[in-house]
Every structure is written in C-alpha cells, then in structure tokens.
Amino acid sequence: MNQNGIVILMADDDDDDYLLTQKAFKESKLLNSLCRVKDGEELLDYLKCRGQWAKKRECGRPGIILLDLNMPKKDGREALKEIKSDDELKDIPVVVFTTSKAEEDVYKSYQLGVNSFITKPVTFEGLLQVIQTLGKYWFEIVELPAKVEEPSV
C-alpha cells in the first residue's frame, strides 16, 4: 500500500510482463497494492464486482488501471470503451500500458477517453524509468478522485 492507499490494477495477460512490471514497481519503491487481472473480461468483472469478485475484491476499487491492449477474451480496447462509458467507472484514470506503438491504437485510445498511453519499454532499465515516472506523476503530482467506499455485501 502506498501512502495514499491507492490500488493499481494491472490488466495484462502476459505473466512475464507482469513479473517485470512487479519488479520495476518494487525497485521503484512504490509499494502500492498492485493487483492484476488477466484479461478484459476479468477486468470488468472485478470492477463491477461480478463473477469471481462478486463477493469480495482483494484490492478493493482501484485508483488507477494499467491497461494492456492485446488480451484474449476481451481486449483492452473493448474494456476501455466499457469503462469510460460506465458512469460508475469512468472516473477511474486508465493508463494504457502496451507493447503496441501503433498510432491507431494511440488515437483510438484517447478517443475513448484514456488518460495516458504508454508503450512498454523494451529494456528493463526503460521499464524501471517509466514506472518511476509513472509513480511520481500519478501519485505525487496528480490529484486523484476521492476513494469510494466499498459496497458492503
């Protein structure tokens, strides 16, 4: 948990990428609660407290979503669309975190209301830098909307 207690929810199907990212977060000393879902379906289920998270969410409502675009079942683009068109969810900042550099992805993501678009660096050093900057930006510089109470079951 970071100082603010903000949860970062990462949606990524790639275990390796998740491992690296975790490592980067750790090395950046951003001891946020980094939660993970594996695809777009899980993401929406988690956010809407559906499916396996119907009863309880370990990490609670996320303060930021790190969204990979290319995922099975439901990809990031679709998930993004749903999140940003959902009144209850649209206030959660979404940062697309993808290997894709495609301009079209960038354009479409911003069109859908993404808050930022970051291309995953190739090297670990690069990844580390990004995570550090990410932490500084979103947790120190930027004001995030107030935490909403967990709906009681």
Place this chain on the structure above:
Amino acid sequence: MPEKKIKPTLKTDPVDVLHIDYQQLFNSLPDQYLAFYPDDPDFTIAAESQAHAINTMVTPGDAVGKPVFDVFPDTSEKHIKTGVSDFKESLRKVIRTGRPDIMDTLQYDIPRPDGTMETRFWQLTHYPLFDSNHKLELLVQSTHDVTQEVTAGNKLQRAEQRLDEALEVGQIATWSWNISSNKIIGDRNLALLFGISEKDAAKGLPLPAFLDAIYEDDRDRVTKEISDVLKSGDRYVSEYRTVTRDGVIRWVIVRGRIERNVKGEPINFPGALVDITERKIVENNLTYLAKASAVLSESLDYRQTLQTIAKLMVPDFTDWCGIEILDENNILQQVAVAHKDPEKVKWAQELRRTQGPPNLQESSGTANVLRTGKPEFYPHISDELLVASAKDKKELKLLRDLALSSVIIVPLKVNNKAVGVISLIATDGKRDFTESDLEMAEGLANRASLAMTNAALYDEAQRELAERTRLEEALWTANEELESRVEARTSELAAAILGLQRSNQELQDFAYVASHDLQEPLRKIQAFGNLLQNEYNDVLGEGSDYLARMRNAAARMSALIEDILSFSQVSTKGREFIPVNLKTVVQEVVSDLEVRISDTHATLNIIDLPTIHADPMQMRQLLQNLIANGIKFHRDDAAPVITIRASTVVPSNDKIKYCRLEIEDNGLGFDEKYLDRIFAVFQRLHNRDSYEGTGIGLAVCRKIVERHGGTITATSKLGKGSTFIIMLPMRHKKGENLL
C-alpha cells in the same frame, strides 16, 4: 424664123396646079405629127404639126430644121448605155422596109422649157411617104401621147400589187358567205388554206366543203360554233386548224360578221382569217417547255419522267417522240417511245428489240449527236434523202413505211457529257419542224438533262448519305462497344484495385501483427537477459559473455524485424502525394538527429531545396536514412560534412520535370563496383561490428524513391566521400499513388 417652104420634088406633079401649102396643111392638123428627111442620119425635123409643138412644149416652128435629138434627146437608159435609140431604129426600119412601123408604148421623156425632163409615154407610128417615083420622100411620125393612161394604169397596178402583197404577207384570207344561196366565196389564200381549188373558191362552195378541211379534232367544235353564231350573234371569232391539200396543218384565227335582215335571219357572213401557224408553234412550244419543266421537277425518277415527257410531245407537237439513254455498258437503251397510236408504240418497241440498239459508230443521226453533243435537224426529208441514208432495201422500205418527213435529234447531257438523245419525228409531211421547234427541243433537252443531272446528283447524295449513315451507325456501334468494354475494364480495374488495396491492408495488418508478435518474445529475452546480467553478474563468470551475445542477438533480431516492417510499410503505409517542402523535412531530420550530429561534430549545408509532390513521411524517412548514413560512415580524420543541394532537370527522353537531389558527404566512400549491392536488402559493405545497422537503410531509400517514380544512384571515391543522387518527379498525376 425663116420659113422653109417645102417644095415637093416630084418629077411629075399632076396636082401642081393645086399649089397646096403642105406646111399650112400639116400645121393645121389637129393630131401630132412630125416629119423627118429620110436621107438625113440625124433625122432633121422637116415639119411638125402645131399640136405636136404645143404638146411637146416647143415654140411652134422652133423644132423645124433641127436634128431630132437636138430638140428631143433620147434620155432612155438604153440609149445612154448602149448608144442605140429605139426611136431612131424604128425610123431606120421604115426606111429599110418601106413599111410603117408601130412602136410599143415607150417612155420618152422630153425637156421642159426650163430644161428639166418630163416623163412621157408615147405610142409612135412611123410612115414612109413616097413620091410619084416611089422614092422615099419623107418619114412621118404619128405621135400619140399616152402618158396619162400609163401613169393611171401604173397606179392601179401598184395598188393591186400592194394589196396582193398585203394579203400574201399577212396571209390573210377572206371570204364572203351568202347564206341564202349557201355559197362561200373565198380568195386565193382561203383556197390554199382549205385545200380547195382557186376556181371553186371563186365560184363559191357550200359550208361542208370548208368544214371538211378543218382538222378533225377541231371540226366538231367549229361546226357548233358556227351554228351557234348563226342562231344568235353578230360577231364570230375562233381559232382552229385546217389541213391544206398537201396535208400540212395550219393554225388560223378567224373573224367574221353576221349580217341579218329585219326578221333577224342571217343573210351574209363575211370574214377574214389569218394564218397564225408560226405564232402558234412558238406559243405551243413555250407551253410544252413549261409543262415539261413541271414534269421534270416533280420527280427524281428520271426514267418515269422521261416517259411522261415523251408522251407530252405527241401527238400535238410531233408524231413520234423517242428518248434513249446510255447504260453502264455504253449501250443506248430506249427509255421512252411515244406515239398517238399505242399499236405503233408496240411496233416501235418490238422493232428495237429485234434490231437492237443503234450502232454508235454511225456518222449521222443518233450516233453523231451522241458523239458531238450537237443536235441534228432535218426540217424536210425528201425521198432522195431516205434513199441516200438507207443501208439496204429493207431499211429503205422501213423508212418509207415510217414516212418520216421531219426530224429533230437533240442530245441529253449530264455533267456536259452526252448520255442520251431525244428524237422528235414528224411523219407524212403533216408539218415541217421549224427553227422555233428546234429551239424548243433544245430547251426541252436542256431541262431534261438538268433534271437527270439533279437526279444523278440526288442519287449520289442519297448513296453518300446512306453510306455516311451506315458509317455513323457503325461508328456509333463501335463506340458503344468500346465504351462498354472500357466500362467493363474499368470495373475490372476498380475491382482489382480494391482487391489489391484489401490485400495490401491485410498484408499491412499481417506485417504489423507479425512483427509485433515476433518482437514480443525478443523483448522478454532482452529484458530478462538484462535482469540476469544485473542481478547475477558476479556469479555468471564467462556466462556473462554468453549472456551478452544472446542479448545482442535478440537485439539484432528485433532490429531486423523492425526494418522488415519498415521496408514493407514503404508501400503498404504509403500516403498520398502532397506538396512537401524538402527544406523543412531536412530541418526536421536534422533536429531528430541532433544528438548524433553533435556527437560527431557534423556540419550540414542545406542549399535551396524545392517543394515537390511527395509522401511527407517517406521523404522524412528517405532523407533521414541518407543523412544518418552520411554521419555514420565518416572518416576518422574528418568530421562529417554533409551538403544537400537540388536542381530542376528535364531529361531528353522524358517530358516530366525532375528534382535532382544531391546528398554529398566527405565520409568513407565505397568502391563503385559495389553500387548495386549497397541498395540491396540487408546488404552491407562492412561487418557487423564496425557499424551498426541492418543494411536496410538504402534499400528502403530505393523503395521510397521508386514509389515516387524516381531513381537513386551514387558516385563515390574510396576514402574521399560519396554523393547520393536522387531524381524525383516534381509533380504527379492524380491517382498515381493508389498503391
């Protein structure tokens, strides 16, 4: 005047005792006498009677004793021309013969007192006077002046002559019809016109005799006219034709007057008629021409028209009318033949069929007219002419049977070339064609020729029109066909383009996804390799080296994949050509390469670059590659200096304007034998360790340049530097960059 007494020189003088004064006797005779001495060649006047002197305007006594020609010179033409005087000859004859001579009435002009000559006519008788010995003693002239009678007679004669002339010239005939005695008395002209003898005409004949002479077509009408006017009317005017004894038809205009008694019964019917044949011919000819013109202008079917015209000519103008035209094989075909009698027409057609067309080599007739283009005119054909022109007895018989008496042959011309003839033939001497008729025939031929020319031209025009219509239609059809083929082609092409675009897109997507998916494991290798290196370096030992090579390999693969993607994207991700300011592009590249430029202390000289039609992204890529190369391959001993210049070029075999770009560096240079290699994909002139890069840069440049319809090449000197030369069209046509 001394009186010379005549003394009779009689040898014996029985009447001596009378002592008659002959002079006195002579003088007192009431008639006119002259006496001459016979043995005097000058015929001196011996004596004259007083009456004579008075009549001849001579003072009595003056003439006596003078030679006769002194007093009365012979001024007759004969005497003046030949010196012979009939007067003196008569006297000499009396001397010779001893008998009296009676002279015919002669004109012997005599001088007036003022010297002028007066015309006189005399009847002279000369007597011999013998003495008792029968010797000629005197010539006595008994003078009878008949001047008055003669002049009066001449006047009458002349008047009569004039009347006759008038009657003849005006061809006036007169008649007088005594209705009660039913006798029509006519003059000579009337007799001629009605084919009766002068004698009968003078005696007088009843009406039927004259009616018979009227041309059969007019007879009934005239008969009725006469009976009508007799019943009620006082003036008679009419026009009709008569047939003379020779069978010649004459046109006459007739005027008469009815004289009636108190009861209103017609008593006398005098009148006159004038032969107006010539005028009528001219009138009729004009009418024929007018009718012919009308017929000719009605239809373009000239065959039918010519037949109509031939029929128009008979029977009034002529007995036979034939029209012949040359066909395509130059054979004279009978197009029309007309005669009042249909049987004769059939006969003529049959004759033509059996005899065949005339020989065009003949020296006269139709052949001649066709050859010379001039008409032939035989106003009156005598039997001799028939005999002369007939080839054989058979033909002579034929000609005689035909009884042709007057012929006109006129040519029909199309485009000034004789293509046929119109023949007009009168038979049985009914009438002889005149100059006026020839004129009419020529006028007819001209109009017919014109009509035929028009018809020919019309036919030609029609044919041409039909041909043109056909061609137009063919063209139209061909055009339509072409259009539909073009349409089909266009849709094919459009479909092909669509297909290609789709496949392009697919390829693009594939390439992108492929490279993306290929990159992903490489990233993992690199990333974990990195971590491994960082976290376990101390325990790796040599393994560190292996790890480094692995990471290197992965990195290289990643670069290759990127380059492949980039290379493929030159065409798949190519954009529309728009005006691109090359100077701006270079400046952007320079700012992108800022780090490298400052690291190598590179200098860039940009000399005026133009704006061209191009894909902006690709121009960026192109220039970036080239400039980066220039910086990369620098010499150790010299900081890179890169000059970029441009010029406009129009190659001789091309009409397009090109922008010629030169990127010159002072770097390593290369052996020009490797020129083709350097532009090939993944080809390098240095090994991996010397210079980074996959060797795709120039290949991409070439692909970009080719996409723009241009060329790229280079010149170089090893160790000195290289110049890359690019030709790019300044402008492109729309749609050139669809792919």
